[in-house]
Amino acid sequence: VIDGDRARLFSRTGDDISAAFPDLVEALGGRAVLDGELLVGHDFDPMNFNHLQQRLNRKTPAKSHIRDYPAFVRVYDMLFDGEEDIRDLPLVDRRRRLEAWMATHAGTRLDLSEILAFNDWDELAALRRMGAETHGHEGLMIKQLQSLYVAGRPKGPWFKWKRDPRLIDTVMMYAQRGHGRRSSFYSDYTFGIWRGNEIVPVGKAYSGFTDGELRDLDKWVRGNTVNRFGPVREVEKDLVVELAFDSAHESPRHKSGIALRFPRVSRIRWDKPASEADTIETVRKLIG
Template sequence: MRDFATLFATLDQTTKTTLKTKALAEYFTRAADEDKLWTIALFSGRRPKRAVTTTQLREWAAESAGVPLWLLEESYPIVGDLAETIALILPPAETCSDLSLSYWINWLRSLSNVSPEDRKMLILTAWNQLETTERFLFNKLITGGFRIGISQKLMTRALAQATGQDEASLAHRLMGGWTPESTSYHALIEAEDKAADLSRPYPFYLAHQLDDLPENLGNPVDWQAEWKWDGIRGQLILRGGGHHVWSRGEELITDRFPELARARDFLPDGTVLDGEIVTWDGTQPMSFNTLQKRIGRKTVPKKLLKDAPVILLAYDLLEDNGHDLRDTPLAQRRARLDALLQDLPSEAPVRPSQIIPFDSWQGLTQVRTRSRDMRSEGLMLKRRDSPYLVGRKKGDWWKWKLDPLTIDAVMIYAQQGHGRRATLFTDFTFAVWQGNELVPFTKAYSGLTDAEFNKITAWVRKNTLQRFGPVRQVRPEHVFEIAFEGIFESPRHKSGVALRFPRMSRWRQDKPVQEANTLEDLRAILAAHG
């Protein structure tokens, strides 16, 4: 654990990618294989199953520190992280140990077979032999993931340096449904990858937002334009007689979209499609809200399958007859995709995503204005000779999204942030007018500058009306412009509406509260764009 704690401290104390990569590469060079495997797992979102509740940890830590539970609870919002709060509040360790990261993880996994009373004693014993940073990491293993600015791409680059392997090949190895319980470091990283997991997707190629004029991209003949669909990015994999569906976040979502199983009836084995999973009304995508109802479900009831059927709008062919096509230029991949899908019957759960013909940037700009009518967020622009790369690369793929919808709203509640923002009020609830009443309709926590967050924090502390735990009701005196990507009906909210990706785009210090928008204005936006 000591080596892992040293690595963590190094990574946490720098923002320089080169230094983080070097520290990780050195760790992967010298650490034990089991520790390396668990480090890869932890930094890619795979952690051991929780054996102790956070409520129990709070109570045991307060008791061990000899402080009332309320003091720990008051400290938590200030520190911004429960694992760190517990590590700091505990008394100094009486002993020390040099046990490995993998030892402690296996030790935590064994707690599921221990009685609650014995778990408490074991946790207290562990705390008493770990120094503060080690305790923090130990607590993290129980309470949550490691958010320390380590991307999968950075970790893959460090592994490539440590092992001498190709970075793209390693990125592919790290995809899929593996866990440290189901593989070894040798099998995952070092062994010949002939049979590779048949379910394994390819690393996704991601686009940058286009903020400049499209004319700056050069000759339009070199570019392909498509609608940017508002769904779930996914890969549909047909291999070994089975099918698998992966989200961009490397989550296996096969069971959530059983309609896609029928793709095996229409497409050959050895096919991998990249596209957008959308709900489909027979002619065009339905609103994202209909898809949202299915996202969190492991099983889908018959009524929902009928009311919100899904298809894959495919826009890229990554594997054809078992051959990896990612190095093939986009124009050729797209031609093979169209040939593969052109004769599919209407009952097939796959459609080719429409390519938009255009001969000038001005003409395409006009087409873009129709995006919301198409249930689209805007356009995708892809260079026709581009290969399918790994991660977010600037130059060949761009997303040209519509300007967001906006509404002016009044801040009525505030809450402190977490982590580095723990001392600032950054999470706000906003309301619009309904007659003389302010009706809450959304929350937002991003969009302001550091200076603005500091200013509004000072104001909140002086203008709190009531406290509800960590939430403060404040005087309704400030108007903010709220930007959002979509709006839909929501019976769970008092306002009857919910927003997609709300954020603060401007602090309207020039606007009096009485001139904020109304619930009627929100409903008008819903009628036009919902």
């Protein structure tokens, strides 16, 4: 939300996160309400999500973070042009207004999103693969040209076509009870990969399985517990689980040095020995 020499930045949940990104909000001018994706990087070249996390959830950013991870917004849409509410205009008209506004006010912290032209679905699929493989994009956002701007996550006029998830075989290390209707089941799991002769944590997952699979996993955890740390059970390093995830990034907070974005259970590999789970060398090739 930009109002002259004052700007505020809001997350998708409505939280005001302006204080964490003074380098961004202090550089904005004009009058408009814009929708876009918050990123960090130099010269509009986005760094991976792990670098953005260095700046999220901080009341006051460190000077080194502002220097190393400068924030910018890749702008997708316009809700207000000056004082005028344009959410009920078709997307094609909002885009025309946005391009005109950006030509005057973009500066060094607002980057206009690219529009991709295509002739058929095969061509669009090729663009999606190229974006994922070359730039690490999560996928494409497809919008009807006549669509209005609707709050929330409207289905139909807008569609997010995500790239295929990455997959790795991991070994279950720890389990913890879930919440709500899962409070009586061990449904929150920590998984690891091989680093030499040891298994090191690479991510946690608590979704992706059916109710039947949850019961099977809960039974396995109870029967294969080797240690307890409060609510957490350490289990035998025998069960292989295939994890699906969106991307992998370097992370000093994890013993493996790698963090997975949006990990979830893809398959339970009852048939596979733990010795055949993936290694840290394999997963490092997926970083980016």
